[in-house]
Amino acid sequence: MKKSEYLYLDHAATTPMREIAIKAFIDAEHEGFANSSGGHNLSRKAKNILEQSRETIAAIFNVAPNEIIFTSGGTEADNWSIKSLFNKKIDADSNLVTTNIEHEAVLASAQWIKDNDYNVTFSACLESGELDKSSFLNAINKNTIIASAMRANNETGIIQPIKELSNDVKKKNPSTLFHSDVVQAVVSDKIDFHKEGIQSAAISAHKIGGPKGVGAMFLSNEFKLPSMLHGGKQELERRAGTVNVSGVASFASALQEQQNNFDDEIMIMTKEKQEFEKIVKDNFKVKVIGESEKRLPHISNIQFEKVNSEVLMVDLDLNGLGVSRGSACASGAQKPSHVLKAMGVSKDFINNHLRFSFGWSTDLGDGKKAAKILLDSLEKIT
Ligand SMILES: Cc1ncc(COP(=O)(O)O)c(C=O)c1O
Incomplete structure (x- = not known):
């Protein structure tokens, strides 16, 4: 790629x-x-x-x-x-x-x-x-x-x-x-x-x-x-x-x-996700969904206080970061996530989430880069 x-x-x-x-x-x-x-x-x-x-x-x-x-x-x-x-x-x-x-x-x-x-x-x-x-x-x-x-x-x-x-x-x-x-x-x-x-x-x-x-x-x-x-x-x-x-x-x-590359790929995804979540948590009021649960290393779902996810997603896209609101079908239909609803996320927060997902082609440093773009966008739109 x-x-x-x-x-x-x-x-x-x-x-x-x-x-x-x-x-x-x-x-x-x-x-x-x-x-x-x-x-x-x-x-x-x-x-x-x-x-x-x-x-x-x-x-x-x-x-x-x-x-x-x-x-x-x-x-x-x-x-x-x-x-x-x-x-x-x-x-x-x-x-x-x-x-x-x-x-x-x-x-x-x-x-x-x-x-x-x-x-x-x-x-x-x-x-x-x-x-x-x-x-x-x-x-x-x-x-x-x-x-x-x-x-x-x-x-x-x-x-x-x-x-x-x-x-x-x-x-x-x-x-x-x-x-x-x-x-x-x-x-x-x-x-x-x-x-x-x-x-x-x-x-x-x-x-x-x-x-x-x-x-x-x-x-x-x-x-x-x-x-x-x-x-x-x-x-x-x-x-x-x-x-x-x-x-x-x-x-x-x-x-x-x-x-064949499993351990190396997982190591990078885990490291980048952890780095990303840490920087974001240290600098903005967010909740990492399922933070204390066993999670797949490649997915990070984040709730942002008082930030509409659609607005944030568009701004991130304009600034070179592609993420999604959840499952691809749900984001196309602009529906609130049934998963977050099932977890009891209230109406006030259900549209304040984005999913950041890492993959086999993620590089070292991508977590930090993503956090910077995200924090810049948050500063601009809040
Ligand atoms: C958990 C889960 N199940 C099923 C599917 C559907 O797979 P496919 O895109 O190959 O039809 C997806 C893809 O979004 C998925 O994430």
């Missing part, structure tokens, strides 16, 4: 593609352009690239290759896991339990199930930003088909106690499928799906330096889900449609590079 004067701190929305991932995409297009489902030599080349990529990704999450199914991204994987069992004639008492701080891909899927007259619980979260484990578990019963809770929140970075939760869900109902949206957690945390009791997960390539429009669903071999797309028999007959082999190859190479 070419660095410009503009300081990009919106990596949680999307992050630049890694050079190695761009190269992997181009190489795969050259060598494996053929349809991976065909019967000739060139198709076999494409199929090999596809299966090697699947093995690379599976090994990173410590799962079997056939537990990884490629999708068009995190949104598709969330929709598929959550909706597909409610898509056929099932018992009317069947229900879904999720939380009220999920990404829109989960929330809207859950709402679709509710609109189809099934019981859905959107369990509360605590003021700390951690999901309310007892309210989640209270809702699990013998008819709970799916329980879904994100591994870490995309607006606050707050990490959720997924291992304990999945364990307790299983104690209440061993046949419930435990789904977790790990799209944001994968950016700066290591995950072993089986060890954490996650049986289905949504992963996205563009958050870790791969291409947009590619992702994967992890689905434990204990479960089968009906295909959402009807058509050909690709992806072991589980997802119809010609597979985006170059996108998948690029995804695998981005993920492998991220794993």
Whole structure:
């Protein structure tokens, strides 16, 4: 990626593609352009690239290759896991339990199930930003088909106690499928799906330096889900449609590079975020959301006293700093954040937040630079 004067701190929305991932995409297009489902030599080349990529990704999450199914991204994987069992004639008492701080891909899927007259619980979260484990578990019963809770929140970075939760869900109902949206957690945390009791997960390539429009669903071999797309028999007959082999190859190479550089990248993100938060806290009245909670190293959500986030965001943009108000969809719609609302942030402060998110291409010194631009803007507009 070419660095410009503009300081990009919106990596949680999307992050630049890694050079190695761009190269992997181009190489795969050259060598494996053929349809991976065909019967000739060139198709076999494409199929090999596809299966090697699947093995690379599976090994990173410590799962079997056939537990990884490629999708068009995190949104598709969330929709598929959550909706597909409610898509056929099932018992009317069947229900879904999720939380009220999920990404829109989960929330809207859950709402679709509710609109189809099934019981859905959107369990509360605590003021700390951690999901309310007892309210989640209270809702699990013998008819709970799916329980879904994100591994870490995309607006606050707050990490959720997924291992304990999945364990307790299983104690209440061993046949419930435990789904977790790990799209944001994968950016700066290591995950072993089986060890954490996650049986289905949504992963996205563009958050870790791969291409947009590619992702994967992890689905434990204990479960089968009906295909959402009807058509050909690709992806072991589980997802119809010609597979985006170059996108998948690029995804695998981005993920492998991220794993190879994991400690160094996390060290820089952590250092820069801490430096940024310290300078800002020392110089302006702010609250760092989830400061005392376990948070992903790349996300910092800050509440500014008496400062409208929209006005601040525009001024920061004009001064060369790109950040966001929360999740990309919410900022487009200019809606107050459902996550902050769920955490009990009052009306007076709900529009006073910005999310600063660091990434693999963050450099040493970026935290300090960002803090300076931010403090200059605050001085000007307050
Ligand atoms: C937590 C979370 N889930 C799901 C998604 C959607 O992923 P994709 O953009 O690959 O559809 C995102 C992206 O914003 C996310 O942050």
